[in-house]
Amino acid sequence: MLRMSTLFLRTLREDPADAEVPSHRLLVRAGLVRRVAPGIFSWLPLGYLVYRNVERIVREEMDAAGFQEVHFPALLPREPYEVTGRWTEYGDTLLRLHDRKGGDYLLGPTHEEMFTLLVKGEYSSYKDLPLVIYQIQTKYRDEARPRAGILRGREFVMKDSYSFDIDDEGLQRSYDRHREAYIKTFDRLGLEYVIVSAMSGAMGGSASEEFLAPCESGEDTFVRSEGGYAANVEAVVTVAPEPIALEGLPAAHVEDTPDTPTIETLVAVANAEHPHPDRPWTAADTLKNVVLRLDYPDGTSRPLIIGLPGDREVDMKRLEAQVAPAVPSPFEEDDFTKHPELVKGYIGPQVLGKESPSGIEYLVDPRVVPGTAWITGANEPGRHVFDLVCGRDFTFDGTIEAAEVRDGDPAPDGSGPLHSARGIEIGHIFQLGRKYAEALDLKVLDVNGKSRVVTMGSYGIGVSRAVAAIAEQHHDDKGLIWPREVAPADVHIVATGKDPAVFSTAEELALALEDAGLRVLYDDRKASPGVKFNDSELLGVPTIVVVGKRLVDGMVEIKDRASGQREEVPVAAAVAEVLKACGR
RNA sequence: CGGGGCGUAGCGUAGUGGCUAGCGCGCUUGCUUUGGGAGCAAGAGAUCGUGGGUUCGAGUCCCGCCGCCCCGACCA
Known part of the structure; x- marks a missing residue:
């Protein structure tokens, strides 16, 4: 049980001056994160609970899909990135450092090279494929301009997985498995999202899709239609009119x-x-x-x-x-x-x-x-x-598809006019093909004993970013409203008043709910009711139980944070009613 | 990297060259209070980002530097 009297938490009454977007404002105000440097944040106890829930869900869905978890260092040597050209291609975004001998190192922005080399060192036969391995790892990018708090930092946590297949059909299957796993993951996280086709540009024209969480603060612009079409602006295909017969047209x-x-x-x-x-x-x-x-x-x-x-x-x-x-x-x-x-x-x-x-x-x-x-x-x-x-x-x-896309343009699949919207990129699935395998010489023997270059896919989920994306989509003017599975607790018990009976009842209820399997946050502080109510709304635990003045009639109040609906129930029925409210 | 804004206590801020840098929140102590960020009283907490300059006198004016925020450029 989390007791607020001893919980390491300080909520802020006012918005921090440097926070603009809702997730940044609320995560700081609710005491979930604190900034330590531009684009670099610490997770405090309640925030870390939410973060770990998100990470857990991502991991569970990866494991359920049959993918295997590994863990690379964040600190990496220069050589592999030299081979693929990214040591230079990545430019200033790559965070470089030196050891005492003057050797070049980097803090990994993404790990294609390391995964490819790992597989190369272990596998050499088509019989070992397909393979998908993933990690949940802290990544570093020396962004020119970190912004929006957790949404776009210089240090962030990403789940990245990589698939290895002998042929294009296998790659397509690995890609589809990820697509399915991502859908399950984001559904569980309570995120609204759209899957847009993304341009893979000159990278070989292979398939690539982005999972975007629509919200005002999003950095990516995409378009969508009422009928369900969604695409990155770069990928929108213009609807061409029917050709017109040339006969009888006026002369130039x-x-x-x-x-x-x-x-x-x-x-x-x-x-x-x-x-x-x-x-x-x-x-x-x-x-x-x-x-x-x-x-x-x-x-x-x-x-x-x-x-x-x-x-x-x-x-x-x-x-x-x-x-x-x-x-x-x-x-x-x-x-x-x-x-x-x-x-x-x-x-x-x-x-x-x-x-x-x-x-x-x-x-x-x-x-x-x-x-x-x-x-x-x-x-x-x-x-x-x-x-x-x-x-x-x-x-x-x-x-050439180079003209601007405007609101009202028709969707290419006939599903209605397009409207532009903004979204946060929370996931990206990408058929890499053979670029890295070729550069790093990852080959296996096929059925005929012939050496063949492996084809790869890479798939990312912004884990820390997802926490912020959820906050962007789930809040109101009073504070956060966590989806149940990522919430720091199932139920937030608020004891108001100074009557010792209130506190003893609240305590008993908290223990009983914990015994029943709920995660309980109990506000046992000696603070005024207003402070406690405001904090309960700011923190955003989905179910709030108030034990206070109505206790003299043997009643406690159960509030739903999202809808604001409240009902009074007898103390004796409280455990059962709270369990019901929590969907148990 | 270009444009704009800002650096004053843990947080939010006032302070247009003149007394001891003010206020709110938060914090400490005491008393009161307890259904919507309580009241009274007493406290602690600031080298005013930094270095230089102008001046009898600088938080305030000038110059350099550093840092932060926003917009843009950039962004597997």
């Missing part, structure tokens, strides 16, 4: 449009001087051609032009995900000088494409389909072409 015609270097000025001039027969022109009638430079890791670079409806901006994150490993950057004056055929502000697709004289690759938004007619640059200053029809008057080299 070039018009003078002086001083119209922007879409706004163009639309204004078009409406004033070349009005549409039936309706006003809008930005969506124009085809904007955005010029970019792609820089490749090998040092080469080349231009790329993206054609998209004039009412859309290029979303840099989506673009980067599409062109990786190349890095896009704006086209500079110098670049324009090298390409005199590009007339700044008046670029049109007639001169673009790999097959054209310019040879510049031209990719369009999926909304630009054959038969659509556009107002676009005529490749000379002050002139635009109207009714330029895709597939008749110009061609393109391919499509």
Whole structure:
């Protein structure tokens, strides 16, 4: 039993000045965590109880799935990370240190290398596969800007598992097993979450999904529809309209449009001087051609032009995900000088494409389909072409998902309009493929005695982050409201008043409930009722029992923290009623 | 790394060059009080982030440094 008279706990009446998001404010106010340095926190007794419950649930579900737990050091040597290139690739985010001999070490941000090497040292046959091993480990990332308290720290606890399979089918099975285990885990944690497909970019195009806990404080933006579609913004697929038959479409015609270097000025001039027969022109009638430079890791670079409806901006994150490993950057004056055929502000697709004289690759938004007619640059200053029809008057080299996704855009699966939302990444499952196995030479012999590179998956759950995510999703203006399984206790007994009978009854009740198998937090302090009630609401134990003034009538009160509902029950029935309230 | 804000007691804060740095919470002691962060009284607790400068005099003005928070960039 936890007695508040001796519990190491100090709640704060006021919000800490440096806390912004609800989980940070409440975890500090309720005395569950304390900051020791930016992005580094200590867990105090009640907080550590919650943390351990989360960790326990994660571990139970991993074990239930048949995965095996190991434990690596957090302090790691440089060499394995040198081999995979991450010693340098990870950059400043990698927390490095030296031992007394000047040797390079790091505090592990993630452990792909160590797992791969461990398996390499032990296994050498396909008969040993599949294998999944995991650990629950403190990880370190020297974040440029830790923020939001526990949500994004420099030290945090992650469950990371790794699967090892001989072939792609095996990898898919290991991936699916993790997906199932994660669903069970997050359900038990009481987290609302969505599973979004994530871009794995240039990492080989393999499957990757993120588990996001929707909440205001989330750092990841995703979109979802009423009908259940959810995806990372980077992964959203644009719904393309049906192509239009080319017959009978008006012929293209070039018009003078002086001083119209922007879409706004163009639309204004078009409406004033070349009005549409039936309706006003809008930005969506124009085809904007955005010029970019792609820089490749090998040092080469080349231009790329993206054609998209004039009412859309290029979303840099989506673009980067599409062109990786190349890095896009704006086209500079110098670049324009090298390409005199590009007339700044008046670029049109007639001169673009790999097959054209310019040879510049031209990719369009999926909304630009054959038969659509556009107002676009005529490749000379002050002139635009109207009714330029895709597939008749110009061609393109391919499509690209680089345009911004807007609220109201249709979901690709037809499940309704998309709305953007924010979420906390609480889990990520990822088919790594053979990248690490190849780099570290993890091979096994197959049935034919041939050496084959193992294929891997990596799967993470932010354990400490999940505590904060739960707090984000389960609180009100009075404090925390823990889901039962992660709560620091099942029942919080509040004794009010100074009547010795109150305290003796409360004590007996606490002992009886503990005997019945409940985890009991008992407020036996000599504090005023207001203090105790407020603390009980701040701490967020799901069931609260008040033993106080109604005891003279032989009654105690049972409150449900989440709903606020309360009922009075006779003392004699209290144990049974509390057990019922706790779902026992 | 860019932009903005802030460093005064454990926490939250006031203090626009002039007396002994003020208040609330929390803490200690005593008495009273006990169904919504109690009352009275008496206390303890601060090198005002740090180094330098200006001044008769600096928490207050100037410069450097350090640290923290927020937005952005970054983020397996």
